[in-house]
Each structure stands twice: as C-alpha cells, then as structure tokens.
Amino acid sequence: MPIDPQITSGTITEKEDKTATSLAGTWNVLVFDDPVNLMEYVTKVFQKVFGYPRERAEELMMTVHVAGKALVWAGEREPAELYVQQLHSYQLQASLERAQ
Amino acid sequence: MNIVPTLEGGLKIEVEASIDWIALERIASDALPGGAQELPTHLGALMDEESEWNELVVPELEELFNDQLQKVRTRIEAAQQEASSPSGGTLFILREEGGDWYGALNQARMALESRYQFGESEDLGAVKEFPPPKRSAYIRNQFYRALQSVLLEHLID
Numbered sequence: 001m002p003i004d005p006q007i008t009s010g011t012i013t014e015k016e017d018k019t020a021t022s023l024a025g026t027w028n029v030l031v032f033d034d035p036v037n038l039m040e041y042v043t044k045v046f047q048k049v050f051g052y053p054r055e056r057a058e059e060l061m062m063t064v065h066v067a068g069k070a071l072v073w074a075g076e077r078e079p080a081e082l083y084v085q086q087l088h089s090y091q092l093q094a095s096l097e098r099a100q
Numbered sequence: 101m102n103i104v105p106t107l108e109g110g111l112k113i114e115v116e117a118s119i120d121w122i123a124l125e126r127i128a129s130d131a132l133p134g135g136a137q138e139l140p141t142h143l144g145a146l147m148d149e150e151s152e153w154n155e156l157v158v159p160e161l162e163e164l165f166n167d168q169l170q171k172v173r174t175r176i177e178a179a180q181q182e183a184s185s186p187s188g189g190t191l192f193i194l195r196e197e198g199g200d201w202y203g204a205l206n207q208a209r210m211a212l213e214s215r216y217q218f219g220e221s222e223d224l225g226a227v228k229e230f231p232p233p234k235r236s237a238y239i240r241n242q243f244y245r246a247l248q249s250v251l252l253e254h255l256i257d
Contacts, residue, residue, distance in 0.1 A: 027190035
C-alpha cells in the first residue's frame with residue numbers, strides 16, 4: 001500500500017511536538033554523593049564543567065557531601081543533558097529532574 | 101616506591117621492588133569489571149528514557165573509560181620493558197596524562213567499592229577483621245587513593 005506522505009509527516013510532526021512539549025521548561029542537574037570521588041576532585045570538576053569560582057564549587061561539593069545530593073545547575077533540557085554527560089565523563093553520579 | 105613531582109609538571113614513580121610493578125599492574129585489572137564495563141551504565145541509571153542515554157551516551161563513555169585504562173596499561177608495560185631489572189625502574193606520568201591516570205584509578209576504586217563496599221570507613225580495627233581478599237583490595241584502594249591525591253595536587257588543574 002502506498003504511504004500517504006501527508007499523514008506520515010503529520011504523525012511525525014505531532015510526535016515531535018509532544019516530545020518538545022514534554023521536554024520544555026526548566027530542568028535541574030543533580031549530583032549525588034558517593035564514597036569514592038575525592039572532595040578536591042569534585043570541586044575541580046564543578047569549576048571545570050560549569051566555570052564556577054572556587055568558593056561556589058566548594059560550597060556545592062560540601063552540599064553533595066553533607067546532604068547526599070546538590071542541585072548544581074538549572075536551565076533548558078539540552079544544555080542540562082550536556083552537563084550531565086560531562087559529569088559522567090568525570091565519573092560523578094549525576095542526573096536530570098524537571099524543576100518544580 | 102617513591103613518587104616525586106618532576107620539573108616539567110609531571111610525576112616520576114621510582115619502582116623499588118617487583119611488588120611495586122604488581123601494584124601498578126592491578127590498576128587496570130581492578131578497573132575493568134566494575135569500571136569501564138559497568139560504570140557508564142551505572143552512571144546513567146537515573147536518566148529518563150527521553151534522553152536515550154544507553155544508546156547515545158553510554159557507548160561514548162565506555163570508549164572513554166577503556167581508552168583511559170589502555171593508556172595507563174601501555175605506559176606501565178613500556179616502563180617495565182625499559183627497566184634495568186625486574187625489581188626496579190622508573191615510570192613517568194606526563195602532565196597531560198594526569199586526567200587519564202586519575203580516571204583509571206577512579207575506575208579501579210569504583211569497581212573495588214562496588215564489589216567490597218568499604219564505604220568511608222577508616223577504622224583500622226575493622227579493616228583487620230576483613231577476610232584476606234577484601235583486606236588486600238582495601239590496601240590497593242588506599243594506594244590508588246593516595247596516588248589520586250598526588251595527581252590532584254601536582255597535575256590536575
């Protein structure tokens with residue numbers, strides 16, 4: 001059966017719209033504590049990945065250490081995913097959550 | 101084993117006994133099971149389906165982590181071949197290699213932690229009670245951690 005190009009493209013567009021809507025808004029990047037990563041290393045990673053000054057990076061590292069997790073960045077989904085990917089490449093446990 | 105910083109911003113490891121080579125060789129073998137092979141999936145465990153993390157990111161991380169281990173293994177093997185005796189020798193870590201070494205050591209520690217669950221305990225009394233394989237792994241873990249601290253202090257900005 002020949003495929004109706006209008007229906008096909010319409011379906012794809014609708015799916016893309018739904019996905020775009022579901023990913024829209026503000027997303028939080030979270031980093032979780034673990035028993036392996038050294039505190040000085042985590043501080044340096046925050047400085048390198050986010051460009052935070054030393055004091056801000058240390059503060060976030062201490063929040064991770066004491067509270068078990070910290071919100072380290074918030075913004076659009078795409079850059080948030082890139083940040084999580086970078087944090088994983090430095091072997092830090094990180095994830096995304098939609099901001100409330 | 102002596103570890104000293106070099107004038108070029110790297111590290112020089114002076115191997116003084118064959119056990120030192122064994123300790124260095126264990127980095128990659130400790131890292132592989134719970135490191136390069138499992139760590140990327142473990143790190144992405146909290147990511148949602150929309151991100152397609154397992155399809156897009158995990159393979160890249162696997163390649164990165166395997167590459168770190170391969171570089172460290174190659175460097176150690178080359179230093180062993182150049183050594184004047186089986187119980188001695190010198191291993192240089194260049195400044196630009198600091199990240200790969202740190203990553204490989206971290207993989208080894210992640211893998212050992214995953215297997216033995218040392219936690220953050222520094223209680224030597226508890227360590228003495230560990231069964232021999234766990235005690236041996238704990239000592240290696242402490243050695244890797246100490247080497248990571250030296251790397252952080254001298255090589256990693």
